[in-house]
Amino acid sequence: MARSLDRLYKGFRNLVSLSAMWSMKHPIYSVSSRSPSVRSMAVLPFSFSKPWDFSLPNPSWGPEMMQLYEHYNSMCEVETEGEEKQESSWKRLPGYNRLLKYATGGVYLSKMIQSKARLFTRNIREPGAGFEYVLFVNIKEQKCVCILQAGHLLEGPPGHVHGGAIATMIDTVTGCLASLSGAAMTANLNINYRSPIPLGSTVVMESFLDKKEGRKMFVSCKVTSPDGTKLHTEATALFLSINLNHLMGR
């Protein structure tokens, strides 16, 4: 059982290499310059019963989100040095509403745990209403960048994003970085909220692996405005690598 779970988890890492395949299957949508409210009413051309890569643009993405997406996505392309082609160290992570479902062997793991379980951050059906985000990882630099557009259903203080929603995304981004080399869980998360994030705005979340000591991974995260001039949130987190049996209650 332990061996088969480990094999399944390795499928998560395969998601990184699946990204190229998925972008071919779901070509990027053109985004109009309609107002945010009109954009958020647009209906996505997919059904939740089929796997859908949420990390690809949809009509609710505003100009800042699109600009940043295109910037980081272009860094994922193959780099050419003279005659030689080199794979870029940047990868876009595809985003599904079930973490392991579409990775190798993931369907089996999904059934084994809870068939109705879905990833918290990918559950709001109305485009643009909740967490619109895409994650890019740089494996060489042990760095993760998330572009987030926070929708109106994430309200905390009037007109601004709920601190818990921000914490959720910080946990997701730092967790993703910590999990690149194997399963890991958050042991500790410290957050300093420096300035409120207006609903509907786009922010950049950057996460770095600061230190690794045995099973412990110390990760930091910074949330800023797209141009980097405004600091919204800072966080540090401790992740512990785990054996997947830890999740099976054994």
Ligand SMILES: CCCCCCCCCCCC(=O)SCCNC(=O)CCNC(=O)[C@H](O)C(C)(C)COP(=O)(O)OP(=O)(O)OC[C@H]1O[C@@H](n2cnc3c(N)ncnc32)[C@H](O)[C@@H]1OP(=O)(O)O
């Ligand atoms: C999956 C793909 C995702 C990929 C994509 C990611 C998307 C979502 C990511 C979300 C991630 C989450 O939300 S995870 C969900 C939230 N987290 C949880 O529910 C975790 C609940 N806690 C636990 O299960 C456990 O406490 C663990 C696994 C964190 C640690 O338990 P353990 O493995 O038994 O380790 P333990 O012996 O207690 O501790 C080992 C060492 O770490 C230290 N240590 C332990 N906890 C702490 C702590 N809070 N603060 C400081 N230090 C600590 C201990 O002192 C010890 O140090 P020394 O004596 O060795 O020096």
